[in-house]
Amino acid sequence: GESVGLHLPTLSVQEGDNSIINCAYSNSASDYFIWYKQESGKGPQFIIDIRSNMDKRQGQRVTVLLNKTVKHLSLQIAATQPGDSAVYFCAERKEAGNMLTFGGGTRLMVKP
Amino acid sequence: DTGVSQDPRHKITKRGQNVTFRCDPISEHNRLYWYRQTLGQGPEFLTYFQNEAQLEKSRLLSDRFSAERPKGSFSTLEIQRTEQGDSAMYLCASSPGRADGYTFGSGTRLTVV
Numbered sequence: 001g002e003s004v005g006l007h008l009p010t011l012s013v014q015e016g017d018n019s020i021i022n023c024a025y026s027n028s029a030s031d032y033f034i035w036y037k038q039e040s041g042k043g044p045q046f047i048i049d050i051r052s053n054m055d056k057r058q059g060q061r062v063t064v065l066l067n068k069t070v071k072h073l074s075l076q077i078a079a080t081q082p083g084d085s086a087v088y089f090c091a092e093r094k095e096a097g098n099m100l101t102f103g104g105g106t107r108l109m110v111k112p
Numbered sequence: 113d114t115g116v117s118q119d120p121r122h123k124i125t126k127r128g129q130n131v132t133f134r135c136d137p138i139s140e141h142n143r144l145y146w147y148r149q150t151l152g153q154g155p156e157f158l159t160y161f162q163n164e165a166q167l168e169k170s171r172l173l174s175d176r177f178s179a180e181r182p183k184g185s186f187s188t189l190e191i192q193r194t195e196q197g198d199s200a201m202y203l204c205a206s207s208p209g210r211a212d213g214y215t216f217g218s219g220t221r222l223t224v225v
Contacts (some may be wrong), residue, residue, distance in 0.1 A: 041115075041221075043204070043217050044155065044216045045216070046216075098168060100145075101157070102154030
């Protein structure tokens with residue numbers, strides 16, 4: 001199948017370890033942020049989102065942290081599994097805007 | 113399956129030909145978006161519909177590109193006189209108003225030879 005992200009930054013972790021994927025966003029006026037997971041040949045899959053009035057949000061095995069002071073977003077995956085291997089993108093939406101602007105993506109490789 | 117559907121999944125065309133892609137959004141979503149993704153990059157916004165109205169268009173959407181959503185349900189994206197630089201994954205997404213939760217389809221992979 002096709003490969004998403006041939007030359008992306010890569011994070012390699014051992015199965016069972018925690019993963020942290022970072023993203024620097026561009027617009028201080030952005031009010032909404034989403035993390036997506038993308039596997040080869042598939043569209044982006046929603047993982048977790050956060051609004052700008054929050055600094056942390058937790059889901060099942062995932063946590064998103066937002067630091068508006070330095071315009072930084074992170075995705076933490078607990079107990080990383082082989083099925084988590086994919087390319088991860090952060091996306092931001094400007095306040096009063098409609099479309100998402102995506103970051104460059106990080107490839108996560110999970111070693112069994 | 114109640115997700116976003118895109119057709120076809122793959123399209124190979126010769127340079128200069130016209131191609132058309134279809135997107136069926138989640139039925140209760142009134143907003144529909146088209147994005148383009150090239151290898152190694154995140155998706156880039158092309159255009160956005162609210163119901164049948166096309167409200168935003170990116171500078172990436174040249175005159176050779178046209179998108180429609182005639183009844184506020186499915187949408188089509190047509191590329192005329194395709195060029196090799198048009199080769200990419202074309203993604204459709206939908207959302208329920210400006211609320212959270214943009215859901216993407218699996219995309220149409222276009223290869224122009």
